[in-house]
Amino acid sequence: MxxxxxxxxxxxxxxxxxxxxxxxxxxxxxxxxxxxxxxxxxxxxxxxxxxxxxxxxxxxxxxxxxxxxxxxxxxxxxxxxxxxxxxxxxxxxxxxxxxxxxxxxxxxxxxxxxxxxxxxxxxxxxxxxxxxxxxxxxxxxxxxxxxxxxxxxxxxxxxxxxxxxxxxxxxxxxxxxxxxxxxxxxxxxxxxxxxxxxxxxxxxxxxxxxxxxxxxxxxxxxxxxxxxxxxxxxxxxxxxxxxxxxxxxxxxxxxxxxxxxxxxxxxxxxxxxxxxxxxxxxxxxxxxxxxxxxxxxxxxxxxxxxxxxxxxxxxxxxxxxxxxWKDDGSRAKLPDLDAPIIAENIAKFRRSNASWSDDMWIMDFGNDDDFHTAWVSNPRIQTPWYELVLDQRQPFNAITIVDSRNCIKKYRLQYFDAGKWETLFDGENSDKIKVHRFDTVWGKQVKIIIDESTTAPAIAEFGVYNEER
Known part of the structure; x- marks a missing residue:
């Protein structure tokens, strides 16, 4: 060298x-x-x-x-x-x-x-x-x-x-x-x-x-x-x-x-x-x-x-x-796409909390950087929730939720700052991968509260990012 x-x-x-x-x-x-x-x-x-x-x-x-x-x-x-x-x-x-x-x-x-x-x-x-x-x-x-x-x-x-x-x-x-x-x-x-x-x-x-x-x-x-x-x-x-x-x-x-x-x-x-x-x-x-x-x-x-x-x-x-084979001259028109995720996932491996789940599918699986594992809510819970605790108060402007079972229909996204929870999103989104981009906020906790799902929800990865824009 x-x-x-x-x-x-x-x-x-x-x-x-x-x-x-x-x-x-x-x-x-x-x-x-x-x-x-x-x-x-x-x-x-x-x-x-x-x-x-x-x-x-x-x-x-x-x-x-x-x-x-x-x-x-x-x-x-x-x-x-x-x-x-x-x-x-x-x-x-x-x-x-x-x-x-x-x-x-x-x-x-x-x-x-x-x-x-x-x-x-x-x-x-x-x-x-x-x-x-x-x-x-x-x-x-x-x-x-x-x-x-x-x-x-x-x-x-x-x-x-x-x-x-x-x-x-x-x-x-x-x-x-x-x-x-x-x-x-x-x-x-x-x-x-x-x-x-x-x-x-x-x-x-x-x-x-x-x-x-x-x-x-x-x-x-x-x-x-x-x-x-x-x-x-x-x-x-x-x-x-x-x-x-x-x-x-x-x-x-x-x-x-x-x-x-x-x-x-x-x-x-x-x-x-x-x-x-x-x-x-x-x-x-x-x-x-x-x-x-x-x-x-x-x-x-x-x-x-x-x-x-x-x-x-x-x-x-x-x-x-x-x-x-010869090119037949056809040309593809791509469907509308979200911009790629490129920023560091600041939620990865951070502390997490959640409503009741069986021991084998606890909250740690929801941010372990493995899309084949998931936090799975116990089906008895009527309004499941999942929360990430960041290392410190910090800025972020994007969240992704990988809904393993594609069952989450209505939910709220919140973040905790200055002693209270603030709402980022409250509504319906049936996408399997839910992408939220918003103006930069500061906080040290982020939470999803699931108001409606077709079966017990499972979150493979909950990602939080501070993208350069």
Whole structure:
């Protein structure tokens, strides 16, 4: 790790100056509404995910985080071949892994020596990728991992300096390579990464991305734990099919992305040139066609080999896809959506109280950051209530209630301040996920009183947020 960089740069205030300047210049872009950007993404329909990084040369998706920078050595790198392969399948964009979980950067970053410029290649792969795809009429997206095992951006080691490193790397990627349609984030708020949205603030990263490129969508690959009814911590709902995440093409109402590798894994393996691939017929009929009718963009991963080329068997299958599927010109119009939740949930793991419930479903389950558990009211209670006790009197301006049984019809929301309860909402709302946004108030307790429900209510998560607006 280049520790001298931290001492030399961040302590002199370069970060704040750079971000302030770029935030202003980013706002000069003509800005589309979020809904229009989401529709634009959905209507791209089909694109190429490109897992290509130091794992390509280690024959492992999770290589040794101390593998030398020199291991990265694609002697025949040809991003134009990738782009032409995408075109042959009638894809509309690419998405490249700029930095995966092992922390290796395949662009000319100034934040660390662990990058492609210190490899035998000594060429900026991100630059060659965006140039090649744009030359071939394709949109460009980038993938970036928050988890970074080489630089120890992982639980127990998160620091202000390391969060600053993330911000500067994202700033480089979103200012030096032209228009980026979407930034796909990974290694964040996942059971295997254990880096929470508080340890690395989602709201801060989200705001930075939007300041740098207002028309860039931010998509978190690890949003699977959140309900499918509204957007939590992402502009686009994602489904990693290899991990068992399956979108419902019958009921989905959110802008979505489903991803799958054409090979058996994400990064290239030595057996790939002769391995059986997923067949074009399956990819078209079971993925592209149904998903494009359900507000869902399909991202097919094609892993280039250690020479920097796509294997011939994958090239052939992509051409078959292009022969079977062509964009029919239809364009989706998304339903009206709430804006995504991006702020820290200040209610998470705080003390809670409630009316009577059985011991196995007590109030702690209503704010445990697990949407598969819930506080469940005892059915004998006529007017159930649930209350959160915040650490201190603090501001908030949004509340979400995940109604597990979709049974709560009429309720009151209250907050406690200056010795009395004040009402935020008193009325009917039959949504499964109830979202309330309001002018900022201050308080240290928040309560829901349920006046009408069709069965004993169950609250999976009660969230309280102070959103920047």
């Amino acid at each position: 280049n520790t001298n960089f931290f001492k030399r740069k961040w302590q002199t205030g370069l970060l704040l100056g750079l971000l302030s300047f770029l935030a202003v210049t980013g706002q000069c872009q003509p800005q589309k509404s979020l809904k229009q950007l989401q529709e634009d993404f959905v209507n791209l329909k089909f694109g190429m995910f490109i897992h290509f990084n130091i794992p390509t040369f280690a024959d492992a998706d999770w290589p040794d985080p101390d593998a030398p920078a020199s291991l990265f050595n694609p002697t025949k790198l040809d991003c134009d071949q990738w782009a032409k392969a995408a075109k042959s399948a009638n894809m509309t964009y690419g998405c490249l892994t700029t930095k995966h979980h092992s922390g290796y950067c395949i662009w000319d970053t100034k934040t660390t020596d662990y990058n492609v410029m210190n490899s035998p290649l000594k060429r900026d792969v991100v630059r060659e990728y965006v140039n090649a795809f744009r030359k071939n009429g394709l949109k460009t997206m980038l993938y970036y991992s928050i988890l970074d095992t080489h630089h120890k951006i992982r639980p127990g080691y998160i620091s202000t300096e390391k969060v600053d490193m993330v911000k500067v790397q994202l700033t480089e990627l979103l200012t030096n390579y032209g228009e980026i349609s979407a930034l796909v984030i990974d290694g964040w708020d996942a059971p295997w990464s254990r880096i929470s949205y508080e340890a690395v603030s989602f709201q801060e990263i989200y705001k930075l991305v939007k300041q740098l490129q207002p028309n860039c969508l931010l998509m978190d690959l690890n949003a699977a734990k959140y309900p499918t009814d509204i957007l939590f911590y992402t502009d686009i709902k994602s489904y990693e099919q290899n991990a068992g995440q399956q979108i419902s093409s019958e009921t989905n109402q959110l802008p979505a992305m489903a991803c799958l590798p054409i090979q058996y894994n994400w990064f290239w393996k030595k057996s790939f040139p002769t391995d059986q691939l997923k067949k074009a017929e399956y990819l078209v009929n079971e993925n592209i066609v149904p998903y494009t009718k359900a507000y869902c963009n399909f991202m097919l991963n094609v892993a280039p080999n250690s020479d920097g080329l796509i294997d011939q068997n994958a090239m052939d299958e992509l051409k078959k896809i292009g022969d079977l």
